[in-house]
Amino acid sequence: MGAVAGCATPLDRGEFESSYAVRPATEAPVWQALAHATLEKGPDWFVPLNRGPDALRMRLALIDSATTSIDAKYFIWHDDHTGSLLLERIIAAADRGVRVRLLIDDVELSESTDEWVAADAHPNISVRIYNPFSARAKGAMGRFIDNLNDLARVNHRMHNKGIVADNMVAIIGGRNVADEYHGFGDAANFRDFDLLAGGEIVPAISSAFDHFWNSGWAYPAHAVEPGDRHDETALAILRAHLADREIVLENWLGIHNAETHDWTAELVRFADTAISGSARVLVDRPDVEDPDPAVQVTSTLRQVASEATSEIIVITPYMIPPPAMMDTVWELEKRHVEIVILTNSLNTNNHVSVHAGYRRHRDDLLTAGVDLHEYRIDAEARGDYEARGYRAESFTVHAKVLIFDRKQVFVGTFNVDPRSMFINTEIGLLIDSPELAEGIRALVAVDLHPENAWHVVRDEDGRLTWVGHDRTLSREPSVSGWRRFQAWLLGLVPMDNQL
Template sequence: MLQHERTGFIHAFVYSVSFVALVGCAQLPESTSAVESSAFADYRSTTLGASFAEGEDAHPGESAFALIKNGDQALAARLALIDSAEQAVDVQVYIWEPDETGLLMAERLVRAANRGVRVRVLVDDLGFGGDDAGIAAFDAHPNIEARLFNPFANRGFSMADFLFDLNRVNHRMHNKMLIADNSIAVVGGRNIGNHYFDSDPSSNFRDLDIGAIGPVVREASQVFDHFWNGDDAIPVVDIVEQAADINDATTMIANVREQLAQAETTGIAEDNVIALSKVIHEDWQRWPWARGRIVWNRPDTVAESGATGEILIALRQRLDSVQHTLNTESAYFVVRDGGVERLGSLTARGVKVRVLTNSLLSNDVLAAHAGHAKYREKLLAAGVEVYELRADSNVIKSKLGGESRAGLHTKAITFDNEASFVGSFNLDPRSANINTEAGIYVESETIAADLNAYMVEGASLKNSYRLSLDEDGDLLWTTEIDGETVTYDEDPLSTFGQRFTTGFIKLLPIDSQL
């Protein structure tokens, strides 16, 4: 029996190698369908644009902002924007899951397209999941165009691209934004899927977006257009093998609506959309107006070997002027020795630096946690306050009820209680040098205070562990459970296997890819 299994494995291995050798040289087809297009220019002719015009005119050079903290609001805001659009909806995202919220977003976009709204969807091919037939049917709607960013040439076996074309496919589009009528935008850290909107019964992310009105929206549209019209954005019709027509689109949306009719998430979302529509059309007048701008990594910059993305350059410049406090939440926090030195230089001149990132159990990428774990002792020795989110944190709850594992997906920073950054940018080498990213930088004490309150909640010992060093320089994790202070001397609640794997990954020279 043992010999049979070993022989079977060898046959499978040989077959796989042969298959990769055959398909590995596949090339992307030349794009023949890409037609350049731009954001809707006459935005004030729409209901959204007209309603915001008075506020924009009263605050020249400024934009209005609001943080979108919980998943219910984040999903409802996106659906409400789509419902309110009259001319154009642009969506740029890294991951689009084919679950209830993913289907709900797709169905809502089809509704908008049926009203005559132009819908442009740009999704990273790695985060798309490979449902070529589904996206081809979606794209077949006459008012919808979908493009895949940096698509895989081998549609049925993307691993071959990683083996033979790694330098190209290693660069991914991590941006997340939705823009309605070039008048209002949501930019932040959330992909499209149940985990990002408190809708998964088993695990959900603590995440953050920022809503914006005003000139920063036109900046966001310019960023979208840059990606949309770039060489890396390939129309679906040029890359997928399955041709589709309007009949396929009709069948697809009928199937989606049938699935949504059975989903508990749908009814909950619909109730929230009604409330968020009021916010969009009326309550936005309470949003603070401030100077703000889009910061982003250009595809051509991060495609250059060894180049540093524009976001990290901008953040470093802002760090140099921090005087009092620097607060950070980052799902993946891999600072390397240079980052430790930079943060240490801040604490040395009296700046209070606090970081909240994932613990071993709350992190969804073990390698990323290994990259963070490598520098924990150095950060603490440099005077940085380090917190790690508990996987059983009460800060995240599934709206479907029951227990769900918490994970941190936020990417946000406050500078001196004066300015803030919210976006898709993790403080790690991949966001800095490999992936494209986008976020909004805002110079507003009101937004900074709101974001700091959000961060204080996350770093509370009811939700996180505070890391420290004992007399021997070993790590300790301190938290509160049922009102009692509890201290751990190893990654809390982790197994030996998890710690061993993390320790092994720490030895590998892969920090630059994390």
Template sequence: MNQLTQRCNINTFKIVTLVLSLLFLSACTPAPERFSNDSEDYCKDISFQKSTTLTEQLAPYSHYIEGGKTGVYVLEQGTEAMFTRAWLSEHAEKTIDVQYFIFSADNIGLLAIDYLVRAAERGVKVRILVDDIMLDAKGDELLILNAHPNITIKIYNPLVNTGKNIVQKLTNLVTDFHAFNQRMHNKTFTVDSAVSITGGRNVADEYFGYDHEYNFRDRDTLLIGPTANNIEQSFNEFWQHSLSVPVTDLLADKATEEALQKEAPNFQKLHQYACNPTNFLPEVRAQIEAMPAAFKKAVDDGDVHWLDNIEYVSDAPGKNDGEVFLGGGGIATSKLIALITQAKKSVTIQTPYLITTDLSKGILKTLVDSGVEVKILTNSLASNDNLEAFSGYQRDRDALLKTGVSIYEFKPDAQIRQKVMSQEMSKQLEQAPIFGLHAKSMVIDDNLTVIGTFNLDPRSANLNTESVVIIPSSAIAKKVKAAMLVEIQPENAWEVTLDWNPDHKVDLTKRLKVKSRIVVPKSIL
């Protein structure tokens, strides 16, 4: 399945017909070979020895951390989000805990794995927890990676993919549709229980501005201090839950097992791939090497804010017990409702998928009627990667507009490309990729910012586990809101009214595809 098709299926697993397509494709399409047999040693001139540790780099800020404050830096650009993860991986001393909905085996994914393996080779304990639905790694690859003594992999809710044949997949879909749809949408990257990154980005080319066809505008937060420990506690809750299953319990590959019994896993092909300048540009590697100095400058310039009362809120594994079919809500849902209903002046929202219910429309109407200005940026049909989600939004768009909120739809050629596309990739491409919105953020009353994984749709509210970081800072709120307001300007988005929308900007075929999704209930989108 090519990258564009895969992207379009990120959320469509809840639609029975498309799930069936995904199942049959995964059963019939052979996985491509990841690496070439190039004999050149690309790593020989690259030094992987670091002169300082993460502890030493954070030592100048220990008085903040010991005083209970968390350092907060909003990662707006895809490149800095990637560089920061790499920097933390290179300097990790004890542990790296990785939790993602999507961890692709594309270029960015392979480079990320190489960083984790190199950390493990230094003695760092690496735990990887990935949701089952979009996992595209081959069974032998997972077993070999897991065979490293310092790497452990678990798969969340493995009903559809890992270790399942087509009959098992179909049986799980038909017999337990509710459990089949309960996915782990959390995204966290935590190092030494001291530093964490969380927000909207998965691990794949398109989340960091490196895809040739389609890239996301997204947002993460870097958290240094006590809040990172809270994220670690949440990770442990997921890791220890029965829904998180070791890959060795799911996969049986006799050839791989026999090979691993004879000799330790060999990661030289992976290392050579990552060292190859075609896959990892030297100028990008140089920017990662400069990250310690860049972080110090960010602190000195006041771009890292040391704050009390940062709150990380995560749903519990499984989210609900299934007593309410495809429903039930969760901790994150309740928290967001409590926050938004307290707004006095303004609420500014970015959400890639906007599918409202009577409850959410009622909340928004109450806010507008009380004088609160509500602005929402979501994807247009032209920028959307999920036709099912757009169908749900399209059916409800007029009713939502009648509540009095202002709605803007992201343009596929938005001019804020410097936040989306890496400069190195831009130079290589003759034609700019399509751009879509993936950031899930909210600013309330210019003093509270919420950044996380939560889409404004029934799936995030009731099925997927979601997480958010709540940041009580007027300085951060004003900065994030300023970026949001730029992104609703005419060069970046269309304003939608009851009399006009930009659906006609796409060809008839795509419009008809959206209309064909009208049979899908909004409650499962």
């Protein structure tokens, strides 16, 4: 295959060596112990990962416990403290003979592609980059500009997130790999949500990974950047850089017993809290040039929502309902199905342009009877999601959770916006389990409390009002007039279908 870098020539599907998930490592002592602990939890079992630091510990536990394979795919993997820590542990796993496949979307790799090429030089690590940009400009915006002649293709991104160890246990949910997703950010932190999953569902998650890995749109990292070093020297330099960057977390690792060790006893204790259910994987096809958009997740969730009889709770960072969704909302309201939505306020949304799109639909949602809440920048619950000692300047809801009739729950990467519905690929678990649905409902109910979220309603004169535990506002809460002006200005641009 010719080099990808250096030009903006439209990229075609490649032909690369196929590989597939290994068989589940049922003989490994750690997984035998876990299987015994969850013997009566079948066919599938789940543990919510509600706090960022806990989610980081469980990722470390899976990586350190792997004996045969690690498969991970992420929309974003930053070269910050947590990203460096996780990659360092993955390389250590490869050193002990574990086969590693890492699949990363190209949208934010402009500054760190050389490190992925170096990691790929390890004999037990394969790194592939999903749907790479032909012209390798620095920065996501520069890449899109330099690839305008191939925009339809590069606009399609893999928004999937997940990691599987030994084809036995997986983590699926909204978290990317970066400090802010695990509560260690200085500038920003996110309220996010994952599930630790085990049982019969794990091979299905692995199968979804294989589909992307072998799609022809997952390019080997060294083919994407042939000018970067791909040898033992580059790998040695990478090891040193990772050690330097992750040292910031050493105190936390020691305090929370998250250094490399045998995690069996802790995983078993964790699994004792697992909740049983029956799950299926919802995943969009990775077919970049398919004339039909990747709407498999959207179609299923719309069907499940249309069948609700009493209540739907939606936690989503971005809320831009297209007409078909509003039709469903109106139909549900006619049947007296309560719809509760928590999304970001102008203060907490990390994309002002997306909030501008949401503002155009807020009145319609309220008119349809939706119980609407927007997260507060000063939410009292922030401390539950940020690591101790980390209080970031900004804070954003990033969890993607839908609960149907208190008996069925979806956890994954899906945002309620056109980009997730019709452009990017998404993945998640749809789980039948009243106990899990009630448990997750109780966890997210905290975020709806008036000290954590504004309740958006109309006053007696029909004007929008934001009601909190301490005050009521007659205009949209914003940290600055400039941010409010940006939202107003961007709201004049009709770009909902790209948000």
